[in-house]
Amino acid sequence: MADLETRLARHTRQLADRCLGEEELHTIKRSVIDSYAGICASFSDRELLGEFRRVAGGPGAGSGSPVWGVGQESDIVDAVFLNTILARRSDLLNTYVSPHSQAGVHPSDNVALALVLADWLNWTGGQFLKAVNICFHLSATFTDRYDPESTGFDHDAAAVFWTALSAGQALGLSEDQLVEAQRIAGGFGFSSNQAAVGDVTDWKHCTYASGAMRGLQAARLAGAGFTGPHAIYEGEFGADRFFAHGEMSIGSEPDLTQIIFKRWPALFFCQTPIDVAQELLPKIARADDIRTVEVETYERAVRNGLTESAFQPSSRAGRTHSLPYSVATALLKPLEYSDFDEERAGDPQLRQLLGKIKVTEDPAMTRRYPPATPCRISVTLRNGDVVRHERAFSRGDPHDPLSDEDISQKLRRNLGHLVPVAERSGILTSLWNLERLDDLGDLLTPLQHDLTAAETADTGAAPP
DSSP states (O other), rough: OOHHHHHHHHHHHHHHOOOOOOHHHHHHHHHHHHHHHHHHTTTTHHHHHHHHHHTTSSSTTSSEETTBBBEEEHHHHHHHHHOOOOOOOOOOOOEEOOTTTSSSTTTTTTHHHHHHHHHHHOHHHHHHHHHHHHHHHHHHHHHHHEEGGEEEEEEEHHHHHHHHHHHHHHHOOOOOHHHHHHHHHHHHHOGGGGGSOOOOOOOOGHHHHHHHHHHHHHHHHHHHHHHHHOTTTTSSSHHHHHSSEEOTTTSOOOOOOOOBBOSSSSSSSGHHHHHHHHHHGGGOOGGEEEEEEEEEEOOHHHHHHTTTTSOOOHHHHHHHHHHHHHHHHHHOOOOGGGGEEEEEHHHHHHHHHHHTEEEEEOOOOHHHHTTOOEEEEEEETTTTOEEEEEESSSSSBSSOOOOOOHHHHHHHEEEEEEETTHHHHHHHHHTTTTOOOOOOHHHHHGGBOSSSSSSOOOOOSSOO
């Protein structure tokens, strides 16, 4: 049997040759629209865009590829790294959980990569959709095999491999070159999980971007004739040595209809707890009435959402990845994007409520994950009454799905600070009809405005 690199290279080319049916196209477009909404939400982070501007205008910066949100260009490697951060920054990205293990991945990360490549390579809407489909299938296939996080690596650690394959396919690499692209990508090294433990910093929003940047570079080097170490997966010091893994079912279709969409700009494992807290909110007259809050959920959510800094997060990523912070915020008011900003984090009422929260694992819930993402919250009030609510799945899970209109509304809401009201319907129509577009100019233009020079004019809606 051929080595895994060869089988994956062959599989990638087969995915590229497939014609997508109407239902497959619809599934992919739902994720594209959802991801585009998340990218737009991230533009409200002016501090981050200031960092983008300094990279794009600093030493070694290139030109030719737009850096979103700053009205400048840099080289393609910078554009891939910076622009794909925006898919993650808002934490409004979707999630695929392997039915074979507890491993997970955010397929919508790949939408930003495909948009950058589409702009660089002048793709049609159909070419863009095909590239997104390749990325989604490969990321799910790798997630079905690998669970890097359980052995100390970032859950995006394997992204360096599938982005090398997808970028290589976009660049027209041969099967042999796709093999080498994977080997070179592995030679660049694997991302540790240090970003998700201790004091969670904003690098947590950059982990996929780091893999995509290296994946693209690996594909470019392979196309130029470079070769990498053999047996990069199954060799003595290959990925299998370091990542917990099972069999890879190449050719067995991952079910992309099981992708889970997010309603809230927070960690995947915080989605059900936020839903539960928001549903409890009308039952609590005043925040001062709360004596204690007990959150019961499954082990993976506790592990990922209760890091050492969860009760005192010092960064936006730390707050979006904190289960107690998310619950406290959602028990106080309808949750918004700005609730994870530094200014909101200093609110005395919020900080006081954080001290009343206890998070514990419920072993019965642990046995139900996946597919369930259960959570129960019990709020004891000062008068001794207890209000309690629980959910088995978050809103946006296939068991409680978002409709097409829900996803469309998510985009309209997050476009509010980028384009006038009159232009939003046209963007949404273009996204639902991507396969008919000769180019993606109408979708890329809103992303390429300079939002750093001054506050944008009022476009008829509040920021997300």
